[in-house]
Amino acid sequence: MNNRPNVLFILTDDQRYDTIHALGNSHIQTPSLDALCEDGTAFTNAHIPGGTVPAVCMPSRAMIHTGRGLFSLSENGKTIPSDHALMCETFRQNGYITYGVGKWHNGTDSYARSFSDGDEIFFGGMWDHWNVPTYEFRKDGKYDRLNNACIGQYFSNKTTYTRATHINMGVHSTDLFTDKALDWLKNYDSDEPFFMYVSYLAPHDPRTMPEPFASMYDPDKMPLECFAGEHFRYGIEDVRDEIIEAYPRKADAVKRHIADYFGMISHIDSRVGDLIRLLKEKGLYDNTIIVFTSDNGLAVGRHGLMGKQSCYEHGIRIPLIMTGPGIPKGMRDDGYHYLYDLFPTLCSLCSIEIPDTVEGIDFSGVFSNSGYEQRREIYAAFGDKVRAIKDERFKLIEYRFQKVAVTQLFDLKNDPLETCNLADNPEYADHRERLTNRLIENGKKAEERNHKAGKIFWSRYFKDPDFVEPEVVSWMVTMYKPDK
Ligand SMILES: [Ca+2]
Numbered sequence: 417m418n419n420r421p422n423v424l425f426i427l428t429d430d431q432r433y434d435t436i437h438a439l440g441n442s443h444i445q446t447p448s449l450d451a452l453c454e455d456g457t458a459f460t461n462a463h464i465p466g467g468t469v470p471a472v473c474m475p476s477r478a479m480i481h482t483g484r485g486l487f488s489l490s491e492n493g494k495t496i497p498s499d500h501a502l503m504c505e506t507f508r509q510n511g512y513i514t515y516g517v518g519k520w521h522n523g524t525d526s527y528a529r530s531f532s533d534g535d536e537i538f539f540g541g542m543w544d545h546w547n548v549p550t551y552e553f554r555k556d557g558k559y560d561r562l563n564n565a566c567i568g569q570y571f572s573n574k575t576t577y578t579r580a581t582h583i584n585m586g587v588h589s590t591d592l593f594t595d596k597a598l599d600w601l602k603n604y605d606s607d608e609p610f611f612m613y614v615s616y617l618a619p620h621d622p623r624t625m626p627e628p629f630a631s632m633y634d635p636d637k638m639p640l641e642c643f644a645g646e647h648f649r650y651g652i653e654d655v656r657d658e659i660i661e662a663y664p665r666k667a668d669a670v671k672r673h674i675a676d677y678f679g680m681i682s683h684i685d686s687r688v689g690d691l692i693r694l695l696k697e698k699g700l701y702d703n704t705i706i707v708f709t710s711d712n713g714l715a716v717g718r719h720g721l722m723g724k725q726s727c728y729e730h731g732i733r734i735p736l737i738m739t740g741p742g743i744p745k746g747m748r749d750d751g752y753h754y755l756y757d758l759f760p761t762l763c764s765l766c767s768i769e770i771p772d773t774v775e776g777i778d779f780s781g782v783f784s785n786s787g788y789e790q791r792r793e794i795y796a797a798f799g800d801k802v803r804a805i806k807d808e809r810f811k812l813i814e815y816r817f818q819k820v821a822v823t824q825l826f827d828l829k830n831d832p833l834e835t836c837n838l839a840d841n842p843e844y845a846d847h848r849e850r851l852t853n854r855l856i857e858n859g860k861k862a863e864e865r866n867h868k869a870g871k872i873f874w875s876r877y878f879k880d881p882d883f884v885e886p887e888v889v890s891w892m893v894t895m896y897k898p899d900k
Pocket of ligand 1: 473620712
């Protein structure tokens with residue numbers, strides 16, 4: 417009998433860090449996640465290093481699966497090269513049964529390498545939750561069928577090729593993926609441990625959900641935090657996430673978005689509860705490491721933004737809860753972590769050798785108090801337009817786009833929502849200078865300077881006289897260009 421722990425890795429899409437009741441959000445109901453917080457360790461300072469493209473999900477997921485940093489990916493994570501070890505592939509090579517259901521945003525080869533079993537695979541970024549086109553699991557790893565599908569059937573003549581065998585009409589994506597995961601788990605009867613990867617499409621927009629979640633939250637009672645009608649322009653105004661609501665933003669409209677966002681999260685929470693219940697019924701819960709996290713945050717009205725194309729806390733911080741053997745109950749850890757630290761950490765918890773291509777830091781020492789290399793700063797990027805650095809208290813954000821050159825400095829201890837810009841306050845000049853030096857130092861890394869987004873940002877930053885401002889690429893081109 418094998419006693420190595422199983423892993424249940426639950427990934428949501430676009431869930432901001434502060435959307436869990438037990439961690440301080442009194443407006444949202446998340447009883448299952450609250451129970452996980454009680455049964456395990458919640459990381460209150462988990463980050464992504466931003467994104468190099470507007471579809472932040474894509475590089476973020478590639479980082480989770482390769483354990484590599486933002487500028488060490490290939491094609492911004494659209495595909496994953498065969499010489500970059502993958503998390504689930506590594507577990508599979510070490511005797512784990514690996515099962516993957518739901519969203520996969522990093523090409524078909526990487527999915528095929530990762531999983532020995534799976535179901536309802538959505539190869540893409542986003543879709544109507546009630547009509548998700550998915551691929552059935554293929555043992556031969558060939559996912560080459562393209563079907564032409566309509567993007568917005570009532571309002572548009574636009575179609576796109578999507579990699580799928582069928583469409584799931586009238587089943588919400590959260591239920592579709594959970595039910596398949598439950599079916600698989602019910603039938604699991606093996607001496608080999610499993611690594612289950614359950615990857616939701618929610619709470620990504622379009623924000624739809626079944627009852628009772630659809631009417632669970634009264635928009636009038638939703639909190640408006642650092643609300644603004646508009647943000648100063650820095651070149652993201654036309655990206656898809658931003659145009660789902662009109663400019664200038666209206667308080668009532670934003671409250672409706674928040675109510676729907678919370679409804680979708682409560683829906684996921686209820687289905688995560690079903691997964692946990694089944695693990696308990698099957699006697700697997702105590703020997704299963706559960707990871708609950710998300711691929712990026714979301715503004716939902718904060719700073720006049722709707723999406724995740726920023727380096728504000730609401731964009732780069734995500735929830736992270738871990739439970740299971742060796743993980744203390746009821747613990748809170750406020751140390752800085754990146755999502756791509758999870759791959760080496762899980763390897764360590766399951767006694768698997770960490771592959772050489774992994775760049776993340778194994779933070780499993782936090783559970784045993786045995787010491788590890790704690791990150792002291794967070795460096796983050798958005799495309800070729802924004803760079804940010806934060807130490808344990810202060811955060812510097814630099815925006816460069818066309819004629820825009822804006823610097824922000826925030827004291828996160830006194831101003832966690834980043835509302836008061838101290839960049840030009842002489843009392844904070846030392847902090848600005850210190851962080852500017854750290855920002856430049858981080859940006860010097862060869863991987864970033866060789867990356868198109870890095871080259872452009874730093875050419876703007878240092879006002880390179882030979883630099884020619886590139887033409888703005890439409891989000892439609894980046895989102896819906898069919899794979900060849
Ligand atoms: Ca996402």
